[in-house]
Amino acid sequence: MTLQEIALYLGSEEITNTIEITGMNTLKNAVEGEISFLSDSKYEKELSQTKASAVILPASKAYLLPEGVVVLNSDEPYMSVAHLSKYFAKPIQSSEIAPLIGEGTHIYPSAHIENGAKIGTNCTIMSGVYVGSETVIGDDVILYPNVTIYRDCIIGNRVMIHAGTAIGSDGFGYAHTKMGEHVKLYQNGNVIIEDDVEIGANSTVDCAVFGSTIIKQGVKIDNLVQIGHNCIVGEHSILVSQSGLAGSTTLGRNVVMGGQSATAGHLSIAPFTTLAARSGVTKSIVNKGVYSGFPLMEHKLWLKMQAKLAKMLES
Amino acid sequence: MTLQEIALYLGSEEITNTIEITGMNTLKNAVEGEISFLSDSKYEKELSQTKASAVILPASKAYLLPEGVVVLNSDEPYMSVAHLSKYFAKPIQSSEIAPLIGEGTHIYPSAHIENGAKIGTNCTIMSGVYVGSETVIGDDVILYPNVTIYRDCIIGNRVMIHAGTAIGSDGFGYAHTKMGEHVKLYQNGNVIIEDDVEIGANSTVDCAVFGSTIIKQGVKIDNLVQIGHNCIVGEHSILVSQSGLAGSTTLGRNVVMGGQSATAGHLSIAPFTTLAARSGVTKSIVNKGVYSGFPLMEHKLWLKMQAKLAKMLES
């Protein structure tokens, strides 16, 4: 799709530039030939450094771009991106190369491995498992029955994923029209799961909008846990059952999240933080410690609060 | 099963009427040839209008029925209905008509489409998907791997359902004996999902006891969300991950439910209401607004409450 065609497709001003655009990406990660966008003013400082060939943004911000970057004027860049994302969405299956299966790997008959996938040695891929196109799986991996791995994911060595878990499902992202309708932002990214990760049954790890959702080495995730798009879960973190991370939140290494705890999106949680069961995090945590409650507070304070409430109850 | 046989089966008084009963239904929706019931006094006002051929109810309420409707006397109508529901439960598979598959639709080899199902054009039905008997699916639908759609459901056009989600599983309904045992109310109804709905991974939408659970046009549902039986989710509503609706609750259009929020059953939530993350709704919401907390309150009040609690903590 050329820039000219994109401008036409988005209904923005006519553009004569016929450079071929190969994909969409963030301002920070876009390379030559890609189109990017400014959907939130907090990313304005990245405009001057972008390598994108074109950027969708309000014309008033165009002066912040490096010379030579083509401007696609839009008053609602996020909506423009949503519309355009459908065009750049990868098909479910895009390869004609038969899957590469390593020595000693056992694949059950009703598992489905898409073309373009690669599976390492000594893996066990059980019945009902789906492995998407271009997904790469390491050695000594066990995928229990009915696990689904979407396309483009990268799974490390000695990873175990229990029954029914979905890796790489679409993140929950939409642009909203003035009429209250939601336009899907097709999810372009993937999930990376590093070595020695174990994930329980019926959990979900969404793929990134752009880039990667990352589960780092040695992380252990329980059953029915939700990891939103573009999250990064630090090394050796532990996420207990029914906990959840909203999109774009980063956990440092060795964070412990208790059962049914959760975080809002776009937060950063300090390494070695412990979140008690049922705690709800709405602000980033800079200092490691033990936290409880919703709104979140230091666990010591939470205990003090409960003591005060108990006293109030007696009065 | 004739009325005479039903009376015998339920152990109620002998009935000589041998009219054939074709199904069970609510007082409001029953048609001629169906049997209905009065299990809650709040439905008494519907007795006089019912088109049912017979009604299970305490004899003392029989005078409220239209002339000609046969009375099956029961002191525990809900228990009688539970027992009888097993008899009228539809089999998992009831059709000998090979599934009808539209042009351009791609069905993966390990998907299972029951007889009597119909799938529209240009759909992708991925590996491990199950489509139940008499279920009808529109055009341009994507069912990701290991999705299960039970029998009799209706899925609109351009619907996307992510990996592992179950649509039409039995609602959670039982009649309870005095000994504390639970008698299953077999679920007779279905799920209707309208056009342009997207549902995330490993979510669950239960079928209705009678009638339909309805997800209206343009609704977006995240991962690990629970929708109970007979719920109605209004147009363009958004349900974030790990939220849940108990049975028979109705959301108006453009309701937003934050992560891990939930509602009790049999409630009505005003259109354009926003429920913050972790909020818990126990009463119907008449006025749109932003609500938080459990018990639920206006978000402004919740912030005030937190400020007061913080002050109490300092004292």
Add this chain to the structure above:
Amino acid sequence: MTLQEIALYLGSEEITNTIEITGMNTLKNAVEGEISFLSDSKYEKELSQTKASAVILPASKAYLLPEGVVVLNSDEPYMSVAHLSKYFAKPIQSSEIAPLIGEGTHIYPSAHIENGAKIGTNCTIMSGVYVGSETVIGDDVILYPNVTIYRDCIIGNRVMIHAGTAIGSDGFGYAHTKMGEHVKLYQNGNVIIEDDVEIGANSTVDCAVFGSTIIKQGVKIDNLVQIGHNCIVGEHSILVSQSGLAGSTTLGRNVVMGGQSATAGHLSIAPFTTLAARSGVTKSIVNKGVYSGFPLMEHKLWLKMQAKLAKMLES
């Protein structure tokens, strides 16, 4: 593996005893030929009664063992057990005996029944279901599509398990190194589901570390519910959607857990207890009653607390 080899494998002091060890077990349940361990001082009282042939424990506690029991000295017995558990972990498939299928049982083509499994009469095993090795299923059971039952489980008669549910997935158990890494405790036990149990869609029931996770007769479990390893759920209990039990908690009979309620691990909940929606239990409950809130209190007190908070808000 002989004791001598185990000592070598764990790096404990050399042992000349070459008795063959057949498995690991708890102090209480170990039989001759098995190895056990003391990982928590609260089990010290069981040392004197153990039938284990060898016990991993700190040498300082060895004097509490019956004569003839071999001591494997370890300062970190739980870590030693984790390392050794991998050795004794059962393979996914260990039988050459074709599955035994009862009369009248219908198995869909894409279901996978492992060797060594037994399925009773008149069952329906739907598409995408996995039944593990040595698992035994009773009569008149329905396993809906994409249910996974791991190895060694025992499922009673007239059990219904809805789509996507995982039974027998590994419990969430790790020993932690001083560097913050987690060493998996391979789960040796199973799940027992008694007669007339119904489990909803996309729920998870973990297998026991040793012994059994038990769901007793007539229990009804909703969708997206988590049952941790070694839990016992009493007869006719009801667990509403999105509730969760952490490991080793025991519910008495006829316990009701509301939606999104949860318990910590190693608790005991009195029979006929009702836990309101969203309640969180951190201590055992001795007296039956209705409880709410987190921290948990009698429901009456919780209502009083809410009234006081509402008053505080007005002031």
